Amino acid sequence: MTSTQVIVLVLVVLVVAAVAAALVIAGRRRALRQRFGPEYDRAVAEQSSRSAAERELRDRQRRHAELTLTPLSPEARDRYAAAWEELQVRFVDSPHETVSDAHELVTRLISERGYPTGDFSDQIAHLSVEHARTLGHYRDAHEIHERNARGEASTEDLRQAIVHYRALFADLLGTEPVGSRPAQPGTTPTSHSESADQPSPTESHPTSPPQQRTPHDVPTR
Structure with a gap:
């Protein structure tokens, strides 16, 4: 395999990895939007960046999972x-x-x-x-x-x-x-x-x- 082929292969791998990462991020973002609805937009407006807002919302999910919720009789x-x-x-x-x-x-x-x-x-x-x-x-x-x-x-x-x-x-x-x-x-x-x-x-x-x-x-x- 020539050096040119190696470089092309590395570039292809990097592009595939970047696309996969983007798809994962987009999927997580879509899940947060579906779960939080208007609260997602509110968090984005209140935080310094979209990433910070999404971290805050994921932290809410983590804290919520620690609650012991009781259905009403x-x-x-x-x-x-x-x-x-x-x-x-x-x-x-x-x-x-x-x-x-x-x-x-x-x-x-x-x-x-x-x-x-x-x-x-x-x-x-x-x-x-x-x-x-x-x-x-x-x-x-x-x-x-x-x-x-x-x-x-x-x-x-x-x-x-x-x-x-x-x-x-x-x-x-x-x-x-x-x-x-x-x-x-x-x-x-x-x-x-x-x-x-x-x-x-x-x-x-x-x-x-x-x-x-x-x-x-x-x-x-």
Whole structure:
């Protein structure tokens, strides 16, 4: 084999190796996009590079694998669904208190499923692995909850918070499909309002009282 042939062979091997490496990277990237959805783009925007964002997301997967997640029993699911329906009805008379109650109820459900509930960013990171579609809702709900605690949230903001909380709540219960990320709080919902107008988590249970009032029935004060 001549030196020229050796050089050509080495170049071919290097090209094949580069193509194989590119295919592996592309496959991993595609898997992360499919798993994290909108959280993938958010991580890329927040990190210094796409590679750093992907390392962060893989680290989330590793940490998530260390959790001991617990599926809800039918009794627990019914209990949470009934609590949510009662909460929605209370919104008419006590919107400020109801948003606080919704925050506590969702936090309790997150904890019972086996997710950490201490630091909010840590909580988001763990939830993003299996519930990425609803994290935009949850972030908005949390932000309104904090403004509510400072006395800065309007009734329409509070109604939006209930809608946002309901998206993650239903996702964790596994009782209702969720839509795309909603409009910002205080604006008229578009695609999300269409999703949120679907039956509430409790309406899939025959024992639930019919025709219950939902947050969308609440007039803006």
